[in-house]
Amino acid sequence: MPRNDPTDTGGLFIGRRPGTAPLRYKEDPARGGEGRRRTDATLAAAVLVLEALVCLTLWGPQPVAWLWVGSQVDYHADSITLALAVTFLGMVATLMITLGIATRLDRVWRILRRAAGHEQREGVLPRIFAVTAIVALVLFSLWFVLIEGPAPSLAPR
Amino acid sequence: MRRFLGYYRQFEELSPQEVSRALRARRDEEKAQALAETPALNLASPAWHEPPHAEIVNAATFALRRAVNTYPDAGAEALAAALADRHGVERAQVVPGHGAGELLRATLQALLAGSGSGGDVAIAWPGWGPLPRLVHEAGGRPVPVPLGRDGAADVDALAAAAGPATRAVALCSPNDPTGGTIGADALRRLAGALPPSAWILLDAALADFEEPGADLAGLTRELERLLVFRSFSKAHAMAGFRAGYAIGPGGAGELLARLAPTLGISAPAQAGMTWAAANGERYLPRRREHAATERDHLAAVLTGTDFAFPRGTGPLLWLSSAALSGKELAAGLATKRIFVAPGAAWGDDHHVRITLRGPAATDRLAAALKDLRPSS
Numbered sequence: 001m002p003r004n005d006p007t008d009t010g011g012l013f014i015g016r017r018p019g020t021a022p023l024r025y026k027e028d029p030a031r032g033g034e035g036r037r038r039t040d041a042t043l044a045a046a047v048l049v050l051e052a053l054v055c056l057t058l059w060g061p062q063p064v065a066w067l068w069v070g071s072q073v074d075y076h077a078d079s080i081t082l083a084l085a086v087t088f089l090g091m092v093a094t095l096m097i098t099l100g101i102a103t104r105l106d107r108v109w110r111i112l113r114r115a116a117g118h119e120q121r122e123g124v125l126p127r128i129f130a131v132t133a134i135v136a137l138v139l140f141s142l143w144f145v146l147i148e149g150p151a152p153s154l155a156p157r
Numbered sequence: 158m159r160r161f162l163g164y165y166r167q168f169e170e171l172s173p174q175e176v177s178r179a180l181r182a183r184r185d186e187e188k189a190q191a192l193a194e195t196p197a198l199n200l201a202s203p204a205w206h207e208p209p210h211a212e213i214v215n216a217a218t219f220a221l222r223r224a225v226n227t228y229p230d231a232g233a234e235a236l237a238a239a240l241a242d243r244h245g246v247e248r249a250q251v252v253p254g255h256g257a258g259e260l261l262r263a264t265l266q267a268l269l270a271g272s273g274s275g276g277d278v279a280i281a282w283p284g285w286g287p288l289p290r291l292v293h294e295a296g297g298r299p300v301p302v303p304l305g306r307d308g309a310a311d312v313d314a315l316a317a318a319a320g321p322a323t324r325a326v327a328l329c330s331p332n333d334p335t336g337g338t339i340g341a342d343a344l345r346r347l348a349g350a351l352p353p354s355a356w357i358l359l360d361a362a363l364a365d366f367e368e369p370g371a372d373l374a375g376l377t378r379e380l381e382r383l384l385v386f387r388s389f390s391k392a393h394a395m396a397g398f399r400a401g402y403a404i405g406p407g408g409a410g411e412l413l414a415r416l417a418p419t420l421g422i423s424a425p426a427q428a429g430m431t432w433a434a435a436n437g438e439r440y441l442p443r444r445r446e447h448a449a450t451e452r453d454h455l456a457a458v459l460t461g462t463d464f465a466f467p468r469g470t471g472p473l474l475w476l477s478s479a480a481l482s483g484k485e486l487a488a489g490l491a492t493k494r495i496f497v498a499p500g501a502a503w504g505d506d507h508h509v510r511i512t513l514r515g516p517a518a519t520d521r522l523a524a525a526l527k528d529l530r531p532s533s
Contacts, residue, residue, distance in 0.1 A: 024176050029167040114168040 023119060037116045044112035048124065051105040055128050058098055059136030066090045102128075198518055201498040203333065203473060205394035206514040210440050213395065213429045220428035231421035239434040240402055244374040250404050252416045253430065257362045257388040257401035258287060260416050261327075264384060264403070265295040267415045268324050268356060276324035278358075281310035283475070283503035284329045285360050297324065308467030308475060309337030316350035326351060329360040331367060334503065334510035336452075336469020338367060341376055348380045356382045362401070365392030365437070366445050366471035374404045381406050391471070392444050393433045398426045448472040451513040458523040472513040475500075481529065483508045489529040495522060 031037070070087035074080055106123035113120035208214070233253045241248045254260040269275050275296035280288055282301035289299035302318045305311035310328035319326055326347065330339045348357060357380070359373060364387060374385045385404045390396035400422070405413045422430075448471055455474070456466070463479035476497075478486055483500035486509045490497055500508035513519060 021176075024171045025167065025169070026171060027167070030164075032164070111165050111168045115165060 021121075023114075023121060029114075031117070032115070040112045041116035044109055044116055047105055047109045047112060048128075051102055051109060051125065052128050052132060054098060054102050054105065055125075055132040056136065058095060059133060060140075062094050062098070063091060066094070195494045198495045198514075198521060200511045200514065200518070200522065201496050203391065203510075203512050204396040205391055205444070205472070206512075206518075207394055209394040209429070210433070210436075212436065213393070213433050216432040217398070217425035217429040220424040223424070225424055229421050229424035229427055233422055233427050236422075236427050236431045236434065237402075239431050240404075243434050243437075244372060244404060246374065246377060246404055247407055249410060250377055250407055250413070251402055252405070252413045253400075253402045253422055253427070254416060254418055255399045255401070255422065255426075256390060257360060257386040257403075258285075258291075259399070259418075260386050260401055260403040261285075261288065261358065261360065262291045262294075263416045264356075264358060264386075264412075265291050265297065265325070267412055269295040269297040277320065277322045279315050279318045279323055279326045281315060281326075281328040281332070283332075283334055283500075283505060283508075284310075284327065285333050285362070286502055288327055288360075292327075304332065304335060304337060307337050308332060308335030308469050309339050310343075312339060312343045312347040313350075316347055319351050319355055321352060323352060323355045325356040325358050327358040327360065329362070330373070331361075331363040331470040331473075333360070333363060334473050334498075334508075335467045335475040336363075336471050336473050337467055338371070338470050340371070341373060344373060344376055344383070345380070348383065351382075353382075356384060359383060359385045361385050362388035363391050363471040363473070365441055366448050368445070369438070377404050377406050381408060384409075384412075389430055389433055392441055393437060394444075395429060395433065398429055400426050400430045402430075447515075448513060451516065451519045454516070455513065455519050455523060458519075459526065462527065464526055474511040474513065475508050476511055477508045478529075482506050486529070490522075490525055493525040493528070495525050 032040070066087045069090060070083040073086045074083035077083070102125055103123075106125040110120045110123050234248075236253050237248055237251045240251045240253065244251075252260065254263070265278070269278070269292070275298065277300050278292045278297050279300045279302050280292070281304055283304065289301070292299040300318055300323075302314050303311065305314075309332055310330065312328075315326050315328065328339070331337065344357070344359070351357070361373060364372065364374075374387070377383050377385060383406060387402050387404070389398060389400040393400075403413070403416055421427075451472065452469070452474070456468075459465075464476060465478075466474045466476045469475075476486070477483070481489065483506050487497050487499040490509075498510040500506060500510065503510075511522065
């Protein structure tokens with residue numbers, strides 16, 4: 001059913017709903033054969049996994065890495081303020097870079113999906129971002145509550 | 158590699174900006190065309206070019222929001238009382254109706270159909286356009302009588318044209334289309350010269366453009382066979398209401414009763430007219446001045462050209478040119494998207510009727526008229 005069908009809009013003709021415009025290409029694409037489309041579908045799935053991994057780094061590896069960098073700054077410069085500033089700014093900077101990379105991967109994924117024969121209007125990055133955040137939060141909670149426990153393991157007993 | 162990448166680039170969608178680029182180009186082209194296009198200027202309709210006073214619309218709207226499921230006041234008592242008060246006549250002398258034209262039609266039907274073999278109606282001509290047709294429809298014979306040199310009805314010529322078969326003499330003051338006016342003395346002279354059976358039908362639809370002191374309706378107290386027809390369509394800007402009224406002598410109750418609309422006037426029209434009758438002097442002076450100013454302005458601008466129109470009152474001009482026929486004038490102005498009424502509608506091929514509007518319209522008309530000269 002078209003997404004601007006009046007039965008889907010409370011019976012009202014409200015014009016085209018946002019995001020439902022048909023895809024427009026400069027000219028009709030010359031699509032490859034069945035084999036190529038299967039390959040493109042596989043590549044799209046691989047890019048999707050890569051995109052998810054890139055997003056996951058935002059919720060664990062990157063903060064941990066920047067905390068380590070901050071600790072080094074604190075050790076060498078003996079300044080907690082500088083360490084905090086470097087950690088915070090570094091995290092923001094790599095967040096931007098990561099999102100830039102993820103956006104490009106998302107565009108590649110969209111193109112591969114279209115090449116595989118799907119009418120892929122939008123990317124999947126927002127959903128991946130949200131899902132990876134939830135996954136990271138669940139994993140962190142499991143580690144924090146069940147594995148590590150509320151008390152720090154390095155603290156004096 | 159380039160070929161490999163090219164295969165995938167063909168799946169890149171156009172951005173919304175790229176998609177709408179062609180639409181924006183078309184819109185820009187249409188906008189530019191609309192700005193370059195000269196808007197049409199309709200100077201053919203005699204209706205006032207501005208909306209009515211806001212309180213008139215308020216009064217009509219208020220009436221609409223009341224019980225319009227019921228019939229309106231068939232006698233329009235409040236309206237008639239306001240009109241009688243305005244003209245200083247008795248309530249019984251006033252008949253509100255659906256415009257001066259409708260009341261004139263009803264009058265002609267009453268006067269001519271009732272006489273059996275019809276009769277003649279002397280008409281000061283050119284006058285109100287539909288009048289000869291209405292005389293025909295009522296079974297009478299219209300007898301056109303030329304206007305005087307000043308563009309007003311020639312009462313002596315009208316009196317001379319009236320014979321034993323004449324049932325009525327119809328004249329217009331201020332005259333449509335010339336703007337010429339007659340005074341109370343001329344009307345008295347006409348009444349005195351007519352056969353006793355002839356009525357004077359004075360179409361005073363444009364009388365609100367005259368000063369209140371020039372109102373001839375009060376003569377109905379004095380002249381026993383004078384009927385005055387007034388309209389709210391012109392100076393009151395209420396043409397869409399189809400509203401007007403007739404004033405007759407006190408002794409003509411039977412005739413006046415036959416002029417009234419069978420089931421009355423609509424409630425919104427009554428409300429609007431009642432407010433206008435009681436409060437018209439709030440805005441009429443400005444419109445009188447407006448019409449006079451535009452008339453004088455155009456006369457001044459056309460001084461030294463071969464265009465001419467009679468001095469007169471109101472927004473209607475009866476314009477002629479020494480070099481161009483009325484048809485050529487109308488056609489020439491139409492090429493500049495200015496539309497006027499060709500005199501052919503009055504059987505006159507030397508004039509056009511022009512309705513003045515605001516200063517910008519007058520300036521555009523004057524410029525167009527001056528442009529017509531060299532090219533003709």
